[in-house]
Amino acid sequence: MQLHHFHGGLKLDEHKAESTARPLLTMGVPKYLYVPLSQHIGAQTECVVEAGDRIAKGQRIGRAKDYICANVHAPTSGWIRGIVEHPVPHPSGLSAPCIKIETDGRDRWGDDRLEPWRDWRERDPRSLRERVRDAGIVGMGGAAFPTAVKLNPRPGKRIHTLVVNGAECEPYITCDDLLMRTHPEAILEGARIVSHMVGAERVLFAVEDNKPEALRALTDAVASGEHDFIRIVSIPSVYPTGGERQLIKVLTGREVPSAGLPADLGMVCHNTGTLKAIREAVVAGQPLISRIVTVTGPGVREPRNVEALIGTPFADLVAAAGGYRPDVDRLVMGGPMMGFAVGDDAVPIIKGTNCLLATRPQDTPQPGPVMPCIRCGECTRVCPANLLPQQMYWFAKSKDFDTIQDYGLFDCIECGCCAQVCPSNIPLVQYYRFAKQEIWGREKERQKADLARERFEFRQQRQEREEREKAERLARKKAALAKKDSAPTEKKAAIEDAIERARARKTAQPAEERSAQDRERADG
Amino acid sequence: MRFRTRTSPHMVPGHSVGGLMRQVLYALIPGTLAMAWFFGWGVLVNVVLSVLFAVMFEALMVTLRRRPVGVTLGDSSAVLAGWLFALAIPPLAPVWVLLVGTGFAIVVAKPLYGGLGYNPFNPAMVGYVVVLVSFPRELSLWPSPEGLADASFTLWQTLQTTLTGRLPEGMDWDAITRATPMDMMREALVSGQTVHEVTRSPVFGSFSQTEWEWAGNLFLLGGLWLLYRRVITWHIPVSMLLSLATIAGVFWVIDPDQFASPAFHVFSGAAIIGAFFIATDPVSAATTPLGRILFGIGIGILTYIIRTWGGYPDGVAFAVLLMNMVAPTLDHYTRPRIFGHSGDGRG
């Protein structure tokens, strides 16, 4: 197959062998699980259970209340111990509402378990999509975008190709690799389900050439089955070839248009993990409640892949991988290029957690002070989006948000290549994230200002009209009668009266409040 | 357990600014030594003094701004600027020329703009041009290698000359200086000789050309090493030398008597060191790939124009400054096509 190139990219030290040396470990059920309500891109999930509820494994505990949203299911059976603010894996380090589950260790499925559909070929795509949605599946390649939305073809867009993203281009991460080695059939079946759903005629399954075992397993699986429209493609390992747009370029030579989606080219791209999850949801009726996570880095004793329930604290995963080495000072969720460091290992894993990376100071030495950009152009050389990171940095720094957009800020995929090669150690990606969010924020404010202006102008017109009418009325009245005007005083008196009443109520209020609090205490 | 939070990427950092600058310094060494071999101690004295002054000025400015001195000096860019400046001026230039030049290079052209990374103009070239227009006499006194050899200038004598601005007893500037090849060519053409006559004249062939070429070759070597080390990219040197050779070639073909050959233009004067070490200053050059090519072409053409028709014998410094001026505009109009966009790079 004719492969193509994208501009830039980096060859990085892979560090994959560390974690693939050990077999996959399925973790037990921890005592408490913290399942965040917001694990995906889009609106926060609405909690449908209450403290004290008894729940079964796979029971829906969070309901998608919006189109771009995903259900959340109980990873195991137990009791709800409240909706608590708990640290979540997020670059802010903030806490967010999580469903706290005390597990019972029985891991018991409930009665309302989804029905396994072994006959998915006979089902129509719509109901399959509904199943994906019910199962709360989100993209497991990193972005955690609700998969059902992606699988819902937009009107007029016909999907002909499913791209399976098995690139796993970031260093250290091997969860997809392991999945491909151990469950090639499941992934391929997932691919067939998705093809069926979107009507794709071919599947391009891309795997970086640094995963020979996965490649062999997949090729064998393809050869043994009747997957003639599935093509396993070995692609050169260059970071970030696993980025959706870069991958499509490498495979087909076509570029996803700037503000567009792969669907504009008739393609859809999915991570191997996502496909496996789809397969489980359809064929086994199992919602997305666990995933494989690579626990690795020079800061853990026995780097390996573990399969863990959503909501398991990071600390437990690390313990399963032999615990920390001394001096560990950084724990990253995701890969070293795009992941973010968390401040606390009590945070739970979520659907999008593919890797935990622990490092010590000596592994990622202090990069030296941030220096000014010397415009060396290294970042331009490696930027896979062919942007001018140094210029964008310049404009982000001076908060020139119009110009930075003109320079393609929103084409930046935040891959981190530029920051990696920058000799001045500038946290470039953070500048871009900052700029993007600032622009979104301002856009929101602008919309609000426009609304306010409309309302203000409307009000002014109304007041003018009223003024006019009043003047007319007054003139008419004056002409008709030139007599008493007691009305105003009457009105004033009424107001005074009301004020008096309010005051009385206000002084009475503290007492009321006190009693209300008492009542609460009694309830609790 | 709590951890430090830092933004991605979380990898071992690649290189550093200071490292980059030091590689350029290493690449300058062979050419500098060659120059010192031909032109005497003066070259080394200049380099040492200029670097000293440059570092001093930098430290002074940073201190005045109450900024950390160590970090700024650690990036070695002042050392590099001082060194490059020193290579541009004649070996026996008096000390005040060095002071004024490095002063302008380091004080006016750099910290006033905020220091490393912000200066729109090449500091070393600002320094050089300032002394060139201010002290044209001192700047045109290039010792001839043979003149120095006759007088066997010692290090001590060199220092004396540099520090006092006067030659030691019994020596005469007219005796030990000679026009550079560039100067000679210009002078001869001005007074109506042909290129042929100039290059044939025994003086021209026998001494200056070869020495200058040797130094040039060693700078070329250093430049190639920088290319190999990826400290610089090919765009600027290649486009600059090519355009210089091309335009020189065109005129040379038209009238070989009035216009010097492309080889002469490329290998004389500051073309080589300019192409690899000066025009490539990342801070003041264009930063987009196409912009860099245009930047190089501009320098090549302007160098030729100023050399051939201008009032100053060598145009590289001016050409670099002039193109520094154009660089931001070039960057503005030569953005690469962004992934997923059609047409130019506008988002």
Place this chain on the structure above:
Amino acid sequence: MLNAILAITGLALAFGLILGYSAQRFRVEGDPIADQVNNLLPQTQCGQCSYAGCRPYAEAIAAGEADINRCPPGGEATVLALADLLGRDPKPLEVEEKEKAVAVIDEQTCIGCTLCIQACPVDAIVGAAKQMHTVVEPECTGCELCVEPCPVDCIAMVPLERGLQDWRWSQPAPSPIEQPRRARRKATEERRESA
């Protein structure tokens, strides 16, 4: 001398004719600059700029009578945008930028006097006479104009809540070599404390 006067006067007469004619022939109404300025203002209509709302302030700016740094709700961003539009130097804001807030009416205390409704420039308060009033949160611009008129002080400005969804990446701190030494020392101390 007469020649001179005649020649130049003639010239002036000719130009006067042309200009006088074209002044009428090519007259244009309206002030597009004021519109552009108005578009950049936040439309909070709070009057903190000392004008009766955003539009009058915009007109004053366009006429060159007012400085561009007097709109606290707009904050630094607005000053920069205005400076950009008008080619003036950005200046620091005259007053401190305030935290974004919305008005909340204590429904227990509200007596339904409608005074706040009359004060609200964007009709963000709903309610009828003698009935409890409420602020429609997404429409409130936080201008505080309703606070003053309320006879029973039942309106409070409540800062907008900021959760995970509203969290934003901050601009990275400037490089240490771009900071005076004193500031740097403070920053390191802070980091040490927080660690």
Place this chain on the structure above:
Amino acid sequence: MARLVVRDVVITTLLLGLFAAIGTGVVAWVHSGTEARIIDNRLQMTRARVTQVLEGVDYDNDPVADHHRLSDERLGGEDLPVWIARRGTEVVGVAVSAIAPDGYSGDIHLLVGIDRTGTVRGVRITQHRETPGLGDDIEVERSDWVHDFRGRSLGDPPIERWRVRRDGGVFDQFTGATVTPRAVVRAVRNALLYFEQHSEELLALPPPEEDEVLTIDPAVPEIPDPATPTEPLPGAAPPGDTLP
């Protein structure tokens, strides 16, 4: 479109006309009061220059009013003015303008004063663009170098030694700048050669008519201002006559 209000147009026009009339009137009045002095001033400049290069020549006319134009390759240009100094009607000296075409950065204009015997009485550079700080030592304001020519003639030094020292002549070059002095020396020598060849014609030039002397003659050639040190400086361009 608004209707034309003719009255407004007329008022506008008249108003502008009125201002113009008043303004011009004032200026014209000032002009009439200063005119004579201005003309005199202009001639005065030229007079001073000519006097300088004819130092030591004993004449009693006003050379400024007594000028002709010469064209010759040796002088380096066309229609170059020459001023004549006389005692009585006899020509005792000439101030020849010449151009050295081979300066380092273009032409160098000079004025060479030569007496009857063909001896140089003075040389002044009137316009040049040589490198400031290097070639501009030819200016009398900056160095005494041009005084070297005083008293020289074609025989002193012998013609083959009318060169700069580096080329085996008697005149100093400047350290670091040989081209400029070389050009000037050559130009002065050529001026002398020209004088030698044409001395008869020159010495026989007729005096001007008596009453022409002080009328305004736009053809009176002016000597450009001595070039200010730097070519690009505004004002270095010959100020010439923005006003007559």
Place this chain on the structure above:
Amino acid sequence: MITSGYGDIIREGLWNNNPGLVQLLGLCPLLAISGTVVNALGLGLATIATLVISNTLVSLLREHVRPEIRIPVYVLIIASAVTAIELVMNAWFHGLFLVLGIFIPLIVTNCAIIGRAEAFASRNSVPRAAVDGLAMGVGFTGVLVAIGALREIVGQGSLLDNAHLLFGEWGRDLRIEIFPQEHGFLLALLPPGAFLAMGLLIAVKNLIDARLEGRAAPSATTEPTAPAPSQS
């Protein structure tokens, strides 16, 4: 700028709103004619005269000018004044006239003059306008002379060279030599020197302003930690 006292007007012209340093108007003569103190002073005096005359006249006529010919009328007034001054200089200060060259007629387009006519004289009474003209003129001349002095000292080591052009023959004695001309720093006399000197002067003014302010509010003297988002 509703009504300010004469003191304010003068302070504005000389320092706070100096036409050269703050408004950045009249830059051309400021840079071109500041090679020596004498040139600077000559042009400065001419500018002061023009400013006072034009401000007075414009203020006098401010009621009678219609908008469509406002600029032509102001320009006419200024041009007449300048031409008269030019003729006088040509007659009595011929040497200086030659040196200043084209920049005398260009006083007409000195933006500072028309700027004052528009911004101040056309809105204020005659005496106030005249004082403003004087203050602005003196402020402008001050800057001109300051740059002139700087460039002359650095560039040719002297002060008040060629003073005879302005003061007549006795002026020759005014010349002060600080060091011999050949040690001069030529750059100061060249065009770049003019720009650099001007930049330096503006910076010095900023520094002094900051100091003054610092004395008023003693805390705000250190630089902000981050570069201001956008200045210039």
Place this chain on the structure above:
Amino acid sequence: MEYALILVSTILVNNFVLVKFLGLCPFMGVSRKVETATGMGLATTFVLTLSAVSSYVINEYLLTPLGLEYLRTIAFILVIAAVVQFTEMVVHKTSPLLYNVLGIFLPLITTNCAVLGVALLNVQEAHGFVESALYGFGAAIGFSIVLILFSAIRERIAAADVPVPFRGSAIAMITAGLMSLGFMGFSGLLRL
């Protein structure tokens, strides 16, 4: 060839702004943004060429025949003011788009010394009609080029960490000085 020389001379060698010091106020004033600088350049080019031509005509056919050379300044500035005002009114009415680009700059051009300077220099150098027009055009192009280059540099400096006293116009002046230093390289070019 001679015409080409005039252009090269006015654009590079004797650049009006950096070498001749004319038109500095707009050079400093409207150079914060590349877009506005471009607009100013366009407007100036138009007005400068037009006024160079018209002042040539006035000088040749009105002032010189009448012996009124001393009134040049008045006559020229009158022409310029009228041309500018007229252009502004026409553009404002006929092309709001163009007015948006050029409009705010037009009044500034009256007081751009380069315009009057060109008119006066044309007379001083005894240029003919075509030469006058070219001289004006070249001067304007030279002005526009450096203005645009300068504005692009200033956009960069806007984000630079300039020492406080130098922020704003001081560093802009210094930048202009360094630009003019670069232009010194053209001195002596073409022996012009």
